[in-house]
Amino acid sequence: MASDRGAPWRWAASRLPRWWPYALIAFVTLLIRLPTIGNPILDFDEQLYLLVGDGMWHGQLPYVDMWDRKPLGLFAFYAAIRLLGGDGIVQYQLVAAACVAITACLIRAMARRHASETAAVVVAIAYVLTLNVLHGAGGQAAVIYNALTAFAVWCAFNANDEERAGAVARQALAAMLAMGIAIQFKYTPVIEGMFLGCWFLWRLWRLGVAPTRIVALATAMVLAALAPTALAIGCYAANGHLDDYIYANFVSIFRRLPFSAQVRHDQAMTIIAMAGGLIATGLWGLWQSRQRLHDTARSDFWLLAGWVASAFAGFALLGDFFDFYFITVALPLALASAGAVRRGPHGFAAACLLLLWPALGTPAYYFLRGHYQHATARMVERIQPYVVGHPLYVYDGPAVLYLLAKAQAPTRYIYPDHLNNPVEAMALGVDPVVEEQRVLAARPGAIVTASRPVVPHVAPGTQALVRAALARDYVLVDRVPTFDRTFFIWARRDLHPGPAPIHDPRADNPQ
Incomplete structure (x- = not known):
């Protein structure tokens, strides 16, 4: 009788608490990011965010006294970090690490719908590693708001399991509020938010909800998504600086001069060089999922495929292909990669590609x-x-x-x-x-x-x-x-x- 070589592993896993994958992911996330914590000039943008957040405690207004075009929510987030004391550097980097761990845990939870525990943990850790090669080792905006996007998509996956319209509506409102907050960190997630909103409405239509109720819920979803931005606009309207807010947030970006075609080509090649393993494995895993998922799970595939497409669309929206812009796309690609991490040599190769590519491409400054x-x-x-x-x-x-x-x-x-x-x-x-x-x-x-x-x-x-x-x-x-x-x-x-x-x-x- 052949021995069951997997029995010891399954026995050991059965003795662990159910939350062990999340503890492992959190520990590995902290371990991976530990060499950068305390670096005061780790990256460019987050220095500005911390500076503006600190200035807000000294009566300075973003867009009026300190100019940038990022949404107010990002600066308010960094202002809140200043409450943690110190000079804010270690503090924002630890908070960013917590956001990364939350995002990775949500990746694992969504991957477990159709993948093994091993595959789910591998793709979660691959996401954490990939951030280091996309200038995401610190507190870039996408590093923070990806946690909100992942939560919103997790709600959408949960809605795929629901047969009650009320439960789907609750998931939809939670997801749209999360995406509304994400938009207050950067406006490009609006594309993903629009896709998710349409997805929830489609789910309600499939459940036979009356058109009038769908329209009412759609209105509530839009209001939930716009509420954080409306609050920010209202604050600036009340203090007499609405023009400054509107120009910085909604006008200035369209007045930037574009980079040359050569610069954009070089930027795209840099992203491929840095995240090529994740891109290849994510697209291959998406294709594999299409082939393997049975009819009752087709909705999960189309949700994931639509998310990947909308993330790419948001990335391309501004026309400039900075590597840290791709952090938004790395999130759905990491989840899609779970379809490629299977038993057998191909699955092992996919796991190695996901983990070794970013590990070998980690820039030298990461260790300095x-x-x-x-x-x-x-x-x-x-x-x-x-x-x-x-x-x-x-x-x-x-x-x-x-x-x-x-x-x-x-x-x-x-x-x-x-x-x-x-x-x-x-x-x-x-x-x-x-x-x-x-x-x-x-x-x-x-x-x-x-x-x-x-x-x-x-x-x-x-x-x-x-x-x-x-x-x-x-x-x-x-x-x-x-x-x-x-x-x-x-x-x-x-x-x-x-x-x-x-x-x-x-x-x-x-x-």
Whole structure:
């Protein structure tokens, strides 16, 4: 009689509590993200979010005193994180890790509908690993709101099991509220929200609900989805800054100049290189699910396929293919990959592809927390003597320096990309050259520049003004090398009398 080689594993699994997969996923998530926790300049965007969130506690209004085009909910989220104490860096990274763990646990729960426990845990962990190669190791907006999207889709899967219209309606309202909150982190999830809304209405129609009741529920779903945004609009209307809110949130994005076709091609190739394993396995798993799911589970397949398609549509909506934009698509692709992780050599190969591709592609900066902590502390130490009673201007460098150096900014455009990136020239609501002149007229006590830009092209008008001001009024007091760039700290000449203590030819022409 042949031995049952799987019996010991099944016996051990039967002795574990039912929640063990979730505990494992949470532990692995923390373990994977631990090397980055405490890195103050882990990524660009979240530095701005933390800075704006902190400013809100000091009476500064997003879009009015600190400009960006992200929805208010994202800044409110980071403002809430500031209640956790400290400088907010470790705090936001731990909160982001919790959001990742929640998302991964929801992936596992949805995958278990038609896949083994092993496959479900593998695809959940693959999602966590993939974030590291898509600039999602910290607190990008999608890292946070993917938890809300996953919850909404989980509600839709639950609705597929329901035969009672009331239960489907409750799932629909919960999902639409979750998507409404997600939209207050970034507007592109509106595409996924529209798809899910249509899905719930289709489910009600299949249950034989009367058209009048479907219309009533559709209205309630739309109101639930729009409620968070309506609340934000109402707050700005009440304080007299509705125009600022509308321009930043709904107008400016359409006034950005597009990147060239070559830049977009390079961006797309980067995403394929970073997430190719997940893309291939997700699409293959989706195809496998179509072949294997029997008639009673067809609705699950079409829900998943529609979600993947709507996520791709949301990703393509803005036309620029930054790798961190793809985090939204990584979520449904991870779930779809469960269809490929099966018993046998093909399933084993799929699991290896999912886990090894992002592990091998993890960028070097992921492991350099101490290096970046030391570099940031050095920059803050060199800046602080010159920003007592004078503003700091980060022309190109870590925006978090404003927070860590406890310095005032001379402009509401505190994200360096806004004034030095030519694609933003028409989208800011001001002439960037005029704004740059105003910034330099404020005579910042210190200016930060970098050895090379992070954008494909630099705005020549603002760059020329900064170069002229540095040559005329500033001395270089330090250059701080990091793994990928060197940052130059300039002090106003009258605050640092005497010759420049450091000379570096590259600093003569910032960027």
